[in-house]
Amino acid sequence: MVSIRKPNPGPLRYSAATLARKGLSGDDWPRVWRDHDLKKTYDVIIIGGGVHGLATAYYLATNHGITNVAVLDKGYLGGGGSGRNTAIVRSNYLTPEGVAFYDRSLSLYNTMAADLNINVMFSERGHMTLAHTDSALRTMHWRAEVNKLQGIDSSVIDPQEVKKLAPSLDVTSHPRYPILGALHHPPGGIIRHDAVVWGYARGADHAGVHLHQKTEVLDILCEGGELAEGKGAGGKVTGVRTNRGDISAPIVVNCTAGWGSLISNMAGVKLPIVTHPLEAAVTEPVKVFLPAVVVSGSLHVYVSQTDRGELVFGASVDPLATYSMRGSLSFTEELAGHILELMPGISKMRLLRQWAGLCDMTPDYSPIMGFTPVEGHLTDVGWGTYGFKAGPVSGEQMAECIATQQTPKLIAPFKLSRFETGELVGEKGAAAVGH
Amino acid sequence: MLLVPCPHCGPRNQSDLRLLGEAVPRPNPNTATRKEWGDYLYLRENPADWVTETWYCRVGCRQYFTVERHQATNEFRNPPLPGDKVGNSTYTTITVGSSGSQRGANANSEEQPS
Ligand SMILES: Cc1cc2nc3c(=O)[nH]c(=O)nc-3n(C[C@H](O)[C@H](O)[C@H](O)COP(=O)(O)OP(=O)(O)OC[C@H]3O[C@@H](n4cnc5c(N)ncnc54)[C@H](O)[C@@H]3O)c2cc1C
Ligand SMILES: [Zn+2]
Numbered sequence: 114m115v116s117i118r119k120p121n122p123g124p125l126r127y128s129a130a131t132l133a134r135k136g137l138s139g140d141d142w143p144r145v146w147r148d149h150d151l152k153k154t155y156d157v158i159i160i161g162g163g164v165h166g167l168a169t170a171y172y173l174a175t176n177h178g179i180t181n182v183a184v185l186d187k188g189y190l191g192g193g194g195s196g197r198n199t200a201i202v203r204s205n206y207l208t209p210e211g212v213a214f215y216d217r218s219l220s221l222y223n224t225m226a227a228d229l230n231i232n233v234m235f236s237e238r239g240h241m242t243l244a245h246t247d248s249a250l251r252t253m254h255w256r257a258e259v260n261k262l263q264g265i266d267s268s269v270i271d272p273q274e275v276k277k278l279a280p281s282l283d284v285t286s287h288p289r290y291p292i293l294g295a296l297h298h299p300p301g302g303i304i305r306h307d308a309v310v311w312g313y314a315r316g317a318d319h320a321g322v323h324l325h326q327k328t329e330v331l332d333i334l335c336e337g338g339e340l341a342e343g344k345g346a347g348g349k350v351t352g353v354r355t356n357r358g359d360i361s362a363p364i365v366v367n368c369t370a371g372w373g374s375l376i377s378n379m380a381g382v383k384l385p386i387v388t389h390p391l392e393a394a395v396t397e398p399v400k401v402f403l404p405a406v407v408v409s410g411s412l413h414v415y416v417s418q419t420d421r422g423e424l425v426f427g428a429s430v431d432p433l434a435t436y437s438m439r440g441s442l443s444f445t446e447e448l449a450g451h452i453l454e455l456m457p458g459i460s461k462m463r464l465l466r467q468w469a470g471l472c473d474m475t476p477d478y479s480p481i482m483g484f485t486p487v488e489g490h491l492t493d494v495g496w497g498t499y500g501f502k503a504g505p506v507s508g509e510q511m512a513e514c515i516a517t518q519q520t521p522k523l524i525a526p527f528k529l530s531r532f533e534t535g536e537l538v539g540e541k542g543a544a545a546v547g548h
Numbered sequence: 549m550l551l552v553p554c555p556h557c558g559p560r561n562q563s564d565l566r567l568l569g570e571a572v573p574r575p576n577p578n579t580a581t582r583k584e585w586g587d588y589l590y591l592r593e594n595p596a597d598w599v600t601e602t603w604y605c606r607v608g609c610r611q612y613f614t615v616e617r618h619q620a621t622n623e624f625r626n627p628p629l630p631g632d633k634v635g636n637s638t639y640t641t642i643t644v645g646s647s648g649s650q651r652g653a654n655a656n657s658e659e660q661p662s
Contacts, residue, residue: 374594385590387569388619432567433550436596436620443549443563476590533586 127230145311146190146318151325151357155183157515158353158362160330160376162186163195164306164501165493166368167313167324168508169515174320176509177516182322183362185355187329191310194370195501197470199393199427199548201406201417202502203240203301205260205267207252207543210526211479212263214506217523219300221505229312233304234420238405240301241270241278242547243455245290245411252542253296260298270297278405281456288454290411301406303417303425306501313508329356333365333379338487344381350489364515366491371436371471373481373494380490385476385532389430390437390469391498391548392444396462398422408547412451415547424462426452429546430472430498438469472497478545479538482511482527483520491515492529498548499540553627556609568602570594571614596620 125131125143135142157173159166162184173179186192204216226233244250253269260267272284275295284292318324331354338348352361367376374386399422408415413429426448431441445467453460474497475481481495493511496503510524520528526538551559570592575584593599602614616625 372596374592375596378593378595383587383591383593385592387592387594433562433622434567434569434594434601434619435622437622441549532590533583535586 127232145315146324149323149325151328151355151360152183152323153360155323155360155362156181157183157364157366158360159184159366159368160186160353161193161368161370161372162188162190162314162324162326163193163368163370164191164310164313164504165195165370165496165507165511166366167310167317168504169366169368169493169511170322170324170508171313171317171320172508172512173515174317174322176512179512179516180321182317183325183360184317184322185325185328185330185353187327187356189326190314190324191307193372194470194472194496195310195504196307197393197468198306198501199415199417199425200303200306200501201240201301201415201548202235202304203298203406203547204265204502205240205242205256205296205298205301205543207256207259207540208479208538209259209263210538211540211543212260212265214523214527215502216263216265217509218503218506221509222304222502225309225312225505229316231308231312231315233308233312235302235304236420237300237302238417239278240298240406240408240547241275242296242298242408242410243275243282243292244269244294244296245292245409247293249410250293253294256296256543265298266300267296267298270295279403279407281402281458282407283455283457290409290454303406303419309501309504313504325357327356330376330379331355333376333490334359334361335380335487335490338381340381344379344487346381346486348381348487350380350487362489364489364491366493366511366515368493368511370473370494370496370500373473373492377485377490377492377494380485380487382485382487382490382492382529384481384492384494384529386473386481386495387434388436389432389434389472389474390439391427391430391472392440392448392467392469393425393427394445394448394464394467395419395426396424396459397465399424399462407455409451409455410546412454413546414448414451414455416452416455423465424459427548430474431469436471438471440467440469474498476532477537478540478543480507480527481529482507482524483514483529485529495527497544499544501548550622550624552603553615553624554603554605554608554611555613555628556611557605560605560608564605564607566604566606568604568612571600571602594619598625 336343338345403418475495
């Protein structure tokens with residue numbers, strides 16, 4: 114496995130000494146990344162400036178020395194799911210393929226603050242998935258065993274232990290859905306998602322990658338394919354058309370998550386993806402009382418408390434397939450009802466904000482990574498409600514895939530062709546609510 | 549919450565219905581290749597544009613119907629009326645009686661699309 118080349122990801126090291134020097138001299142901080150003119154040609158074009166696109170660019174440059182790379186985003190960096198998620202990081206998945214993959218990401222998160230020289234506030238506070246029914250408890254045992262086999266710290270705990278880890282939970286038999294136990298995953302936790310995005314952007318910029326914001330891809334240019342304009346299977350990519358002009362490139366990578374179908378359709382590649390909004394909400398800050406991340410599949414809700422004291426809530430995706438990111442009252446109503454079943458004591462807390470992001474849902478709740486039937490068009494999509502935690506490993510593996518033109522072992526199970534051969538990687542049981 | 553134009557009940561709250569997704573033509577089970585089945589089961593247009601989709605009127609008339617909706621603005625157009633042959637005739641439009649169970653629906657959908 115290639116390792117990150119360290120250190121020096123930025124021209125200016127962030128440290129207490131730098132802070133003091135800046136403070137005394139009164140010097141301003143330099144821009145974290147630069148703007149560039151659009152070049153006519155790049156070796157690799159990455160569409161989407163979220164954690165996946167930026168990490169891919171970063172590892173292309175630092176692990177493989179490929180620096181003639183552009184990241185294009187129609188909005189601002191981290192304006193998609195990467196800036197809207199609830200930042201849960203964990204590796205207690207259900208399939209051996211999923212567990213190995215997400216665990217690699219967790220280990221990259223563990224050293225990220227030092228590797229990228231940025232405070233990502235990774236808080237390994239433990240992750241608890243509650244079981245309210247016998248069948249849920251059975252799934253937890255199943256997951257725990259799969260996890261343990263692969264060396265992941267994951268086990269089933271009883272309601273008394275749940276109470277010890279999160280005293281605010283009602284573990285009596287009174288609720289409609291009593292807590293029968295939980296899958297406990299101590300290495301799971303939360304992270305400051307914006308800092309992860311900025312860290313990769315800063316590292317990629319410093320390594321020579323061009324980051325182009327407000328640059329929308331309108332079409333992917335192809336030749337030789339079976340469909341109109343040379344798109345589709347058998348053809349190859351020659352570049353992209355943007356609102357700032359055409360760029361040519363032999364490799365165009367789709368890292369646009371919720372917009373992924375639209376982008377791959379531009380190359381004549383149809384994906385097994387449906388876009389659904391996922392909503393989240395945050396309360397006013399209060400003194401920290403909830404030390405762990407708590408997920409309830411049966412109640413379709415999860416909660417964690419930030420270091421600042423806000424409770425961050427999330428749920429499963431909205432049932433409507435849409436590209437609209439409007440919040441809905443029905444989400445808030447249901448969320449409040451469900452969360453109060455778990456924690457009756459917070460009924461008087463006020464919600465501050467509610468928002469939505471787009472999720473690219475796949476049939477098996479696993480991503481779609483690697484080559485497509487169009488030469489030079491690669492995808493890193495299908496991130497659904499769970500893709501933030503996968504940013505580092507995806508970037509690392511996609512960079513290797515692009516540089517070596519071979520599919521790395523870790524992402525081979527996530528190939529697009531699995532939907533033709535029926536080799537699905539079913540993660541719904543581990544990813545539908547607990548993102 | 550959207551108001552979904554059910555051809556039988558009129559506009560109803562979205563939560564009264566279930567969206568089953570894009571209406572996709574079903575291949576002929578006797579001749580379909582593995583690829584055709586895979587495409588039918590999994591591949592979707594998922595456009596930020598008009599899409600023809602199937603809804604199930606869960607707590608109302610319990611009928612299935614197709615309607616066009618814009619996936620960026622969420623507007624509906626061409627809502628069908630009772631008795632209309634809904635949707636594009638190449639789609640498998642699933643219609644079941646008032647007993648309308650999921651099983652009934654599946655049985656019906658085995659008819660060949662015209
Ligand atoms: C409310 C919510 C909570 C979540 N919680 C979690 C969680 O706790 N843990 C977890 O692991 N995951 C979570 N997720 C999922 C996670 O946020 C996403 O899977 C992940 O951020 C995807 O990252 P990305 O870089 O692939 O895409 P994004 O960050 O979505 O970036 C895609 C980018 O593509 C750009 N783009 C789109 N179209 C074009 C175009 N035509 N031209 C140029 N650019 C374009 C967009 O502007 C966008 O910036 C959550 C998601 C949501 C919405
Ligand atoms: Zn009806």
